[in-house]
Amino acid sequence: MKRMQPEEIYQESFRRIRQGPNIPFSQEERYVVERIIHATADWEYRNTVRIHEQAMSRAISAIRLKAPVVTDVEMVLAGLSRGLRKQAELEAWCYVDDPDAHAMARHLKMTRSAWGIRRAAHIHGNHVIVVIANAPTALLETLQLVEEGWRPHVIIGVPVGFVMAKESKERLEQQSLIPYITNLSEKGGSAVGAAIVNALLLLGSGQAC
Numbered sequence: 001m002k003r004m005q006p007e008e009i010y011q012e013s014f015r016r017i018r019q020g021p022n023i024p025f026s027q028e029e030r031y032v033v034e035r036i037i038h039a040t041a042d043w044e045y046r047n048t049v050r051i052h053e054q055a056m057s058r059a060i061s062a063i064r065l066k067a068p069v070v071t072d073v074e075m076v077l078a079g080l081s082r083g084l085r086k087q088a089e090l091e092a093w094c095y096v097d098d099p100d101a102h103a104m105a106r107h108l109k110m111t112r113s114a115w116g117i118r119r120a121a122h123i124h125g126n127h128v129i130v131v132i133a134n135a136p137t138a139l140l141e142t143l144q145l146v147e148e149g150w151r152p153h154v155i156i157g158v159p160v161g162f163v164m165a166k167e168s169k170e171r172l173e174q175q176s177l178i179p180y181i182t183n184l185s186e187k188g189g190s191a192v193g194a195a196i197v198n199a200l201l202l203l204g205s206g207q208a209c
Contacts (some may be wrong), residue, residue, distance in 0.1 A: 001148075008190025014037055021046060026178035028056045032181065032199045037148035039195035040187075048183040055154050055179035056203075060100045062129050063088055063204040068122035069197060071095060072113040072138035072159075084201040095119040114141035114169040126151040133193030139172060146177055157183050157194050158188035 004012070006104045010048065018038050023030045036045045071077065077092050095101065095116035101179065105115040113135035128199035130152045130168045132139040136159045141186040142150075157180060169182045181196055202208040 022066060025051065026056070028203055031203060032056075032196055033110065035195045036192055036200035039179070042187065043188065048185045050173050050184060051181050051183070052179040055181050058179045058180070058199050059129060059154040060204045063090065063200055065127075066090070067127050067129050067153055068093055068124060069129045069131055070094070070117065070124060071133065071184055071193065073134040073190055075190035076133050076193045076197075078191055079203065080197075081198050084198060084205070088201050090201065093120060093124070095097055103112045110141065111135060111137040113138040117141050118145065121145050126153075128152045129154055129156065129197075131156045131193045131197060133158050133160070133188060133190045134139060135159055136161060136168040139168040140164070142167075144177060146175065153204060154178065156193060157182045158192045160186065160188035160197070162186055171185060195196050
């Protein structure tokens, strides 16, 4: 077997993705879905991803305006491209391990991930991109905060799991206040959330191919 260089592997991966079944989205939306499939090797996302009609323009504009990412898990931060983040001057924050997280979550009878999102809303206000990739409780808390008046630029909601994950994403799709990117299944996770943000960073910088 021929030894392939990293760039060759990357290019061949996307060639195969683009030769696969049709992905029924706009060009920019399709690029996001392709990045998800590349990160997961899972064709099902072409059928389950839902993208609000304003999500792409709002997300790319927010990135160009240097809106920070706030997320529910540290693994999303680990999956973001350092080079792209530096180029875009993108800050990213997660408060699940905040020194007050355990005590406050226990006091308020919520998960640390949910409290971390409430903390992020308090600290950063509306000028944020929300990325929920692991905890359905964090997405439900995000939606509760939206009902209370929080207005992030866009919500990327792709929590993973068998309990409340799909249901929380259905609630995200049903609300009409904030543009969103989600997938209507139990699948998701940090790799998916990071793949979406990396795709948006590439689109925002004109480097998507």
